[in-house]
Amino acid sequence: MLGPFLETLIGGLLTGVLYSLVALGFVLIFKASGVFNFAQGAMVLFAALTVARLTDEIDGKALGLEHFVIAAAVLGAALALVGWYAWREYVARGSGPGERRRLALLAAGGALIGGVIAFAYGKGAWPLWVALAATASIMGLLAYAIERLVLRHLVNQEGIILFMATLGIANFLDGFGQTLWGSDIYTINLGLPKDPIFLFEGVFPGGLLIDPAELFAAGIAAVLVVVLAVFFQKTRVGRALRAVADDHAAAQSVGIPLNTIWLIVWTVAGLVALAAGVIWGAKLGVQFSISLIALKALPVLILGGFTSVPGAIIGGLIIGAGEKLSEIFLAPILVQAFDLAGGGIENWFAYMLALIFLLFRPQGLFGERIIERV
Amino acid sequence: MDSRLRSFPDVLLSVENISLSFGGVNALTDISFDIAKGEVRAIIGPNGAGKSSMLNCINGFYHPQHGAITYKGVRRNQMKPHEAAEQGIARTFQNIALFRGMSTLDNIMTGRNLRMKTGLLWQALHIGPARREEIEHRKAVERIIEFLEIQHIRKAPVGTLPYGLQKRVELGRALAAEPELLLLDEPMAGMNIEEKQDMCRFILDVNDEFGTTICLIEHDMSVVMDISDRVVVLDYGRKIGDGTPDEIKKNEAVITAYLGVGH
Amino acid sequence: MLYREAGQFKTDYAADQQIFPILQDRIFVFGVIAAAFAIVPAIASEYLYTEILIPFLILSLAAIGLNILVGYCGQVSLGTGGFMAVGAYAAYNLWLRVPEANNLVVVFLFGGLMAAAVGILFGLPSLRIKGFYLAVATLASQFFLDWLFARVKWLTNYTPSGSVAVGDLHVFGWRIDGPADRYLLILGMVVVATIVAKNLVRGHIGRSWMAIRDMDIAAEIIGFRPLRTKLLAFAVSSFFIGVAGAMWGFLRLGSWEPLAFDINRSFQILFMVIIGGLGSLVGSFMGAAFIVLTPVLLNQLPGWLGVNMSTAMISHLEFMVFGAMIVFFLIVEPHGLARLWAVAKEKLRLWPFPH
Ligand SMILES: Nc1ncnc2c1ncn2[C@@H]1O[C@H](COP(=O)(O)OP(=O)(O)OP(=O)(O)O)[C@@H](O)[C@H]1O
Ligand SMILES: [Mg+2]
Numbered sequence: 001m002l003g004p005f006l007e008t009l010i011g012g013l014l015t016g017v018l019y020s021l022v023a024l025g026f027v028l029i030f031k032a033s034g035v036f037n038f039a040q041g042a043m044v045l046f047a048a049l050t051v052a053r054l055t056d057e058i059d060g061k062a063l064g065l066e067h068f069v070i071a072a073a074v075l076g077a078a079l080a081l082v083g084w085y086a087w088r089e090y091v092a093r094g095s096g097p098g099e100r101r102r103l104a105l106l107a108a109g110g111a112l113i114g115g116v117i118a119f120a121y122g123k124g125a126w127p128l129w130v131a132l133a134a135t136a137s138i139m140g141l142l143a144y145a146i147e148r149l150v151l152r153h154l155v156n157q158e159g160i161i162l163f164m165a166t167l168g169i170a171n172f173l174d175g176f177g178q179t180l181w182g183s184d185i186y187t188i189n190l191g192l193p194k195d196p197i198f199l200f201e202g203v204f205p206g207g208l209l210i211d212p213a214e215l216f217a218a219g220i221a222a223v224l225v226v227v228l229a230v231f232f233q234k235t236r237v238g239r240a241l242r243a244v245a246d247d248h249a250a251a252q253s254v255g256i257p258l259n260t261i262w263l264i265v266w267t268v269a270g271l272v273a274l275a276a277g278v279i280w281g282a283k284l285g286v287q288f289s290i291s292l293i294a295l296k297a298l299p300v301l302i303l304g305g306f307t308s309v310p311g312a313i314i315g316g317l318i319i320g321a322g323e324k325l326s327e328i329f330l331a332p333i334l335v336q337a338f339d340l341a342g343g344g345i346e347n348w349f350a351y352m353l354a355l356i357f358l359l360f361r362p363q364g365l366f367g368e369r370i371i372e373r374v
Numbered sequence: 375m376d377s378r379l380r381s382f383p384d385v386l387l388s389v390e391n392i393s394l395s396f397g398g399v400n401a402l403t404d405i406s407f408d409i410a411k412g413e414v415r416a417i418i419g420p421n422g423a424g425k426s427s428m429l430n431c432i433n434g435f436y437h438p439q440h441g442a443i444t445y446k447g448v449r450r451n452q453m454k455p456h457e458a459a460e461q462g463i464a465r466t467f468q469n470i471a472l473f474r475g476m477s478t479l480d481n482i483m484t485g486r487n488l489r490m491k492t493g494l495l496w497q498a499l500h501i502g503p504a505r506r507e508e509i510e511h512r513k514a515v516e517r518i519i520e521f522l523e524i525q526h527i528r529k530a531p532v533g534t535l536p537y538g539l540q541k542r543v544e545l546g547r548a549l550a551a552e553p554e555l556l557l558l559d560e561p562m563a564g565m566n567i568e569e570k571q572d573m574c575r576f577i578l579d580v581n582d583e584f585g586t587t588i589c590l591i592e593h594d595m596s597v598v599m600d601i602s603d604r605v606v607v608l609d610y611g612r613k614i615g616d617g618t619p620d621e622i623k624k625n626e627a628v629i630t631a632y633l634g635v636g637h
Numbered sequence: 638m639l640y641r642e643a644g645q646f647k648t649d650y651a652a653d654q655q656i657f658p659i660l661q662d663r664i665f666v667f668g669v670i671a672a673a674f675a676i677v678p679a680i681a682s683e684y685l686y687t688e689i690l691i692p693f694l695i696l697s698l699a700a701i702g703l704n705i706l707v708g709y710c711g712q713v714s715l716g717t718g719g720f721m722a723v724g725a726y727a728a729y730n731l732w733l734r735v736p737e738a739n740n741l742v743v744v745f746l747f748g749g750l751m752a753a754a755v756g757i758l759f760g761l762p763s764l765r766i767k768g769f770y771l772a773v774a775t776l777a778s779q780f781f782l783d784w785l786f787a788r789v790k791w792l793t794n795y796t797p798s799g800s801v802a803v804g805d806l807h808v809f810g811w812r813i814d815g816p817a818d819r820y821l822l823i824l825g826m827v828v829v830a831t832i833v834a835k836n837l838v839r840g841h842i843g844r845s846w847m848a849i850r851d852m853d854i855a856a857e858i859i860g861f862r863p864l865r866t867k868l869l870a871f872a873v874s875s876f877f878i879g880v881a882g883a884m885w886g887f888l889r890l891g892s893w894e895p896l897a898f899d900i901n902r903s904f905q906i907l908f909m910v911i912i913g914g915l916g917s918l919v920g921s922f923m924g925a926a927f928i929v930l931t932p933v934l935l936n937q938l939p940g941w942l943g944v945n946m947s948t949a950m951i952s953h954l955e956f957m958v959f960g961a962m963i964v965f966f967l968i969v970e971p972h973g974l975a976r977l978w979a980v981a982k983e984k985l986r987l988w989p990f991p992h
Contacts, residue, residue, distance in 0.1 A: 036769045066950050074957065153968040159768065160713060161971045164911045167904065168963030175956025183949060295900075298773045306769060340788040341799070348784055351777030355762055358774070362765040371396060374426075374435065374467050374854050435858060459860030471855035473848050475916065483841070484848050488860045490841040494869070500836035505651070508840060512650045551859065 007208050008328045009321055014218040016320020018279060021221045022297035023304065023312040024228050025272040030306045031232075032241040032265040034159060035151070038166040041294025042173035043142070043270055045286075047135055048277030049177045052186035052286040054116070054131035063182045071117070071180040079110050082148055109141045117180070128190070132278070139270030142173075147263045155258075174291060183288060188281040192216050217279040224275050228268070229309050237264060299354040305364035314365060319350045326353075380603060382410035385444075386555060386587050387432065392441035394427055394611075401427040402438065403611045409555070414581055415589045416598045419608035420631060425591045426468055428608065429557045432589070433458040433465055445555075460488060464553035466544045468560045468591075474533035478543050481532055482518055485550025486511045518546045522576060538569040545576060556580065558590035562597060570594070574601055599623070607631070656835055673824055678817050686816035687889075693929045694823045695884045700909040700921035701834050702877030707907070708915035709838055710870035711850025712763055716775040718902035719782035720752045720875045721882025722895060726792050727751035728883035729801050733794055741808045741822065745883045752879020753872040755782070760871030764864045767853075779900050786895040802892030819888045826884070830877060835918055837873065846870050847916075878906075908959070912966050914973025923974040931958065 022040065029037040086106055116134050119126075126134070150165055192213040199208040232238040241261060280290055300319050304311025323346040331343030363369050388408035394401045402424045409415045417425045430436040432443060434453035442451045445461060464485070473481050490511060496504035519525055522542050527535060532543055541561060548556055561577065562570045578601055580586050592598050598605060599619040607615035607628050614627040622628055657663045681690065703717050728748030731738050738744060759778040763771055786792055786799075793799050806813040813819055837843055845866045848856035857863050886893050905928060913924025935955050939946040946954075970977050 036772075064947070064950075066944075066946055070950070070954065150964050150968070154971075157967075157971055160707075160911075160915075161967055163713075163769070163772075164907075165964050165967050167908070168960045168967065170960070171956050171963065172960025175953040175958075175960060179950070179953045179957065183953070295776065298776060302766070302770050302773050339790060341790050342788060344784060344788065348777060348780035351774070351780055355774050355777050358762065358766055358770070371436070372854055374430065374469070374471055374858070433858060435854070455858045456860045456862050459858065465858060467855065471852050471858075473851035473855070475851050476844070476847050480844055480847070484844050484856075484861075485859060487841055487845060487848075492841075494837075494842065494873075497840045497842050498833045498836055500840065504836075504840060508654060509650045512654070516650075547859065 003208060004328070005325075007210075008324050010208065010210060011214065012321035012324030013317055014214045014320070015324065016317040017218040017221040017225065018276060018293070018316075019297045019300050019320050020225050020313045020316025021272060021279075022276050022293060023300040023316050024225060024309065025269040025276070026294075026297065026301055027304075027307060027309060027312045028228070028232070028241075028272070029265050029269050033151070033262050035162045035166060036159065036306070037269065038163060038294070039146075039170040039173060040269065040273060040297075041291040042170040042177070043139070043273035044277040044280070044293060045288065045291035046142070046173050046177040046277075047139055047270070047274040048188065048281040048286045048290055049181040049186070050135045050138060051128075051131050051274070051278055052188050052281060053181045054119075054126045054134060055128055055188065056125055056186055067179055067182065071176070074176060074179070075113060075117070078145055078149070079113075082106065082145060083110075085148060109137075109144070112137055113141065132274070135274055136271060139274055140267045143263055143266035143270050146266055147259060151262055151266075152259065170291075174288070178288070186281070186286040188278055188286060190216075190278070190282045192282065213283065217283060220275065221279060224272070225313055228272070229313070231268075232309055241265060296350070299350040303354040303357055303365060305367045308364065308366045311364060311366045315354075319353065322353050323350045380413070382413045382603070384411040385409070386411040387443065387445045389428075389432070390442050390444070392428075392431055392438045392443070394424075394431060394436055394438040400611050402431070402608075405441070405608070405611075405613050407606045407613065407616055409587060409589055410604075411587055412581075412585055413587060413603040414577070414601055415587075416602035416605045417589065417591045417608060418593070418595075418598055418605060422610075423608040424611040425608055426559055427611075429465060429559055429589070429591065432555075433463050433557060459551065462551075462554035463557065464548040464551040464555075465557035466541070466548050466559060466561055468563070470537070470540050470544055472532045472540055472544055472547070474531070476532065477529050478524060478527050478532055478535070478546075479515065479519070479529060481543055482515045482546045482550045483511065485547040486514065488551060515546075515550055518549050521549075521579070522546050523572075538565050541565065541569075541573070542576075545573075549580060552584070553586060555587045555589065558588065560591050560593065562592060562594060570597065577601060654839070656832075656839070670828060674821070678821065681817070681820070683816050686820050688933060689929060690820055691816070691823060691889050693925055694820075694827045695881050695889055696906065696909060696929060697922045697925040698827050698830055698884070699878050699881035699906045700913065700925050701831060701918055702874045702881060703906050704910045704913075704916065704918065704921045705834065705838070705846070705877065706870050706874035707910055708917065708920075709843060709850060710846040710867060710874075712760075712867060712870065713769070713772040714775040714874075715772055715900070715903050715907065716759065716778035716782075717878055717906040718898040718900055719779040720756055720878040721885060721902060722782050722786055722898035723752040723755045723875075724748035724879025724882030725886035725893065725898065726786055726801075727879070728887065729803060730792065730794075732803060732887075739805070739807050741806055741813065741887065742826075744887070745826070745880050748883030749876040749880035752882065753876040756871040756875025756878075757868050760868050763867045763871070776900070779903055783895055783899055786898075798894070800892055800894040801886075803887050804891070806887065813888070823884055823888055826880070830880065831918060834877065838918070842869065908963060912963065912973055914975030917973065917975035919978065920973050920975030923978065927974065931955075931962070 022044065025040045025043075026037060029035050029040075083106060086103055090103060112134070116138065146169060150169060151162075154162055154165055190213075193216070195212065197210045197212050197215070199210055230238075232241065241264070276293070277286070277290065280293055284290075296319075297316070300312060300315040303318060304313075304315030326349040327343060327346040330349070331345045334340060334345065335343055358364070385408045388406075390406050392405045393403050405424075405428065417428060419425050427436060431438050434455045434457060437452055442449050443453075444450075445463070473484065476484075490507055492504040492507050496502060500508075519528060522545065524539065524542055524546065527539060527543075532540060535543065545558070545561065548558075558577070562573050565573065574597060577588060577590070581588050590602070602619060604617060605615070605619055605622045606613060607622060607625070609627075609631040614631055615622050615625040617625070652658070655663075657666060677690070699717060699721060702720075703714065706712050706714050724745075725748065727750075728744045731747045732744050738747070755778070759775065762774045766774060793801050808822055811818075813822055838846070845856070845861050846869075848859075848861055849863060849866050849870075853863055856866070882898060885897070890897060909924035909928045910921060911924070912927055913922070914920025932955050935958060936951060939951065966973070
């Protein structure tokens with residue numbers, strides 16, 4: 001009994017690390033800008049699709065001309081809009097070196113996108129690291145576009161309006177990603193070992209079966225989680241981000257403009273999405289349902305708190321483990337008792353777990369109890 | 375001469391040995407005082423003295439760790455805010471707490487919610503009792519609107535009103551409940567002289583005409599001395615003075631607290 | 638000069654408290670309703686009924702329900718689809734198991750009541766948690782209910798595929814057959830429901846919701862009981878949503894599976910509410926019209942332009958256009974179409990004098 005239990009537990013924890021990673025993407029943005037970013041899942045899908053297509057040997061023309069035309073039109077329109085804003089600012093503020101640098105960056109970004117797409121629609125595959133680098137830059141540009149075209153126009157709006165805007169962004173990205181890269185199921189090959197590992201063969205009969213790919217993926221995710229946590233707690237930018245979270249005016253005094261901070265967090269969230277997308281894609285293949293892993297990360301947020309980095313980490317592990325354990329051990333009992341057509345309780349169990357927890361501790365895992373005042 | 379010499383035999387509310395702390399901060403320490411039926415009672419003290427916390431204890435929003443409050447002869451140490459409201463305690467807030475998305479009229483109508491009893495079905499149909507009730511309470515609210523001279527902003531969304539008017543609407547909302555005890559947290563903060571005079575007039579009128587007992591927090595000493603019958607002084611969560619305005623003016627501890635040591 | 642309130646003096650509070658205090662508005666609304674009942678059936682085609690009018694009306698009702706919760710009471714919910722499912726399956730089971738109750742009005746009301754009960758249950762956390770925490774918590778209801786209807790065989794009457802179907806529908810002896818019948822029944826119920834919703838939000842119950850929405854602490858201090866107020870909002874909102882769900886299953890789909898009420902449905906309704914305008918019943922209709930019409934137009938567009946497009950591409954395009962539209966609307970007018978409409982009316986009222 002203990003063997004299967006531990007096996008499930010470890011499997012759950014390994015998945016949990018991934019949830020932590022995705023949840024951190026949410027926490028990052030929420031902490032720094034108070035935005036509940038529902039587009040996180042769409043960003044994961046978009047990034048995964050991009051990497052998959054860039055490393056794949058598929059003939060780009062197989063997608064059909066309509067994809068190419070529409071994607072080009074959308075990109076062109078977005079670029080034109082961004083360019084137009086930049087131009088207006090350039091005219092209004094005069095030609096400082098900063099302005100010129102920004103225009104140059106924009107032009108470079110445009111060129112990059114053009115290059116990547118031209119290549120992708122040709123025939124050929126890039127080595128993984130080139131694809132990753134290209135996708136990372138694209139996520140940065142995406143962050144810039146989101147900040148410039150959406151968020152900046154919604155400063156000072158209520159939280160729900162910003163939340164809705166991210167729903168819009170999510171929709172857009174889901175559609176755009178599939179227009180640009182097609183909606184087939186792709187694979188990402190990270191070159192991970194395939195043979196299962198057996199642990200503690202002396203302790204349990206047959207040992208504990210662990211999938212090395214999962215272990216490796218969780219390892220990468222864990223490293224990223226630690227890097228992010230350190231980034232947030234220790235670096236100057238990270239501290240500035242926390243300052244913004246606490247108080248916008250105070251953040252100004254740190255000397256980093258709000259726009260820049262938003263740009264940074266969205267870029268970092270984009271990179272987190274890239275990591276999550278690649279790992280997840282390597283495990284399960286890249287397809288539309290990947291954007292749903294964001295939904296899996298949400299219970300982590302209510303458990304750990306929207307603003308707590310350690311909360312996201314511990315919460316992810318709890319949710320990952322709870323989900324798997326419930327599916328293996330609780331679901332069969334439920335199926336028996338209520339004559340169900342199969343288990344599948346992991347879809348909601350994590351939410352219920354988080355909810356029940358909240359009833360007893362409304363401030364979440366690490367939040368302090370706040371007494372409201374009037 | 376500047377304080378009004380009136381006598382109030384009945385105690386409406388008494389506070390006994392209240393202590394309240396937040397984590398390590400002692401907001402209130404062993405406070406006792408009473409409020410007599412019909413009087414205007416002021417609570418004063420420097421910033422952070424615990425005045426707002428005191429009001430919050432009285433209407434059940436904070437629950438003091440020690441002590442008890444006796445209101446209308448009933449002693450209690452825990453009460454929910456809506457229970458306090460049902461018992462006839464209404465209040466305004468230091469930082470305006472109006473319902474910003476609603477009109478002046480609707481805001482003041484919310485003050486009458488405790489008296490509006492028609493159930494879901496009548497409300498859904500909006501006929502018979504529901505309709506009569508709405509009109510009856512609307513009339514009461516219109517009287518308050520007239521009394522506070524805010525007819526012109528009846529339908530305006532309160533979020534768009536200037537500060538002074540918002541304070542007035544908030545008073546209207548509290549009055550609409552026809553309270554026995556009215557708690558006012560800095561009703562005149564941030565107002566110009568004219569607005570303050572208006573507000574003083576409203577408060578005194580309410581006290582005179584309806585016999586409403588009033589407990590108010592105010593920083594403007596001349597106002598406090600003018601309109602209150604008795605004054606409690608808090609400093610760092612402790613009571614350092616209690617008496618008529620004249621007595622308070624002569625109280626050594628109060629003078630020290632207000633002017634600082636060395637004066 | 639036609640749209641004026643000048644000269645329309647109100648002599649008593651009853652007149653001032655009418656739903657449409659301005660005469661022209663009253664005439665306009667009655668005109669629209671009369672046309673919907675009398676003229677539309679004379680000219681509408683099957684396509685217009687099933688693809689546009691029926692979805693529009695049913696989803697408007699769902700949007701009104703959600704608007705009560707989100708727009709009036711300020712409790713964000715992402716579980717609308719789940720509550721629609723409760724309405725649909727509860728109605729289905731009543732219809733299936735109690736032949737005497739084969740009256741759609743009864744069946745739908747039952748669906749609504751069951752949804753209200755479930756809504757109360759899932760509204761309980763709203764006492765302890767607020768804002769986005771609550772929004773995420775409502776996802777719990779969505780996923781749980783999705784699962785419930787997919788897995789509990791009794792609820793779908795042990796059909797192997799899990800898909801259920803209804804037929805032979807009656808209302809007080811009137812047999813609901815063709816699209817015109819279905820349309821008229823839906824129209825009638827939606828009109829009644831809208832009036833009820835309006836009555837609720839303009840009375841003291843509506844004010845209690847808005848008070849909780851705008852400042853819950855102050856609301857509690859002046860005497861509203863937060864839990865009771867919020868649960869009532871959950872109940873009423875879920876009731877409307879449940880009725881809409883039952884209508885969707887019975888009168889729009891005829892046969893359905895749980896997927897018809899998945900999380901995408903929740904977002905669809907939420908979009909309607911936001912685009913239409915939070916806290917506006919008229920906005921709910923406008924939002925529903927917008928969300929129903931946009932894909933219809935997008936599907937027609939390639940044909941009109943003479944281009945050939947795969948359905949997959951059209952679906953991607955739909956995603957993008959929706960996303961962009963939502964963002965665009967939020968930037969231009971965060972208060973939705975209803976506010977745009979109100980501003981336009983205000984202009985009209987002052988026309989031709991600008992001030
Ligand atoms: N909800 C709360 N949580 C934590 N501390 C609180 C809370 N409410 C009050 N305090 C603390 O209690 C002390 C008294 O605060 P209170 O608001 O009662 O002062 P006050 O006399 O009303 O001051 P002011 O004149 O500035 O309004 C302060 O130190 C304040 O920080
Ligand atoms: Mg205070």
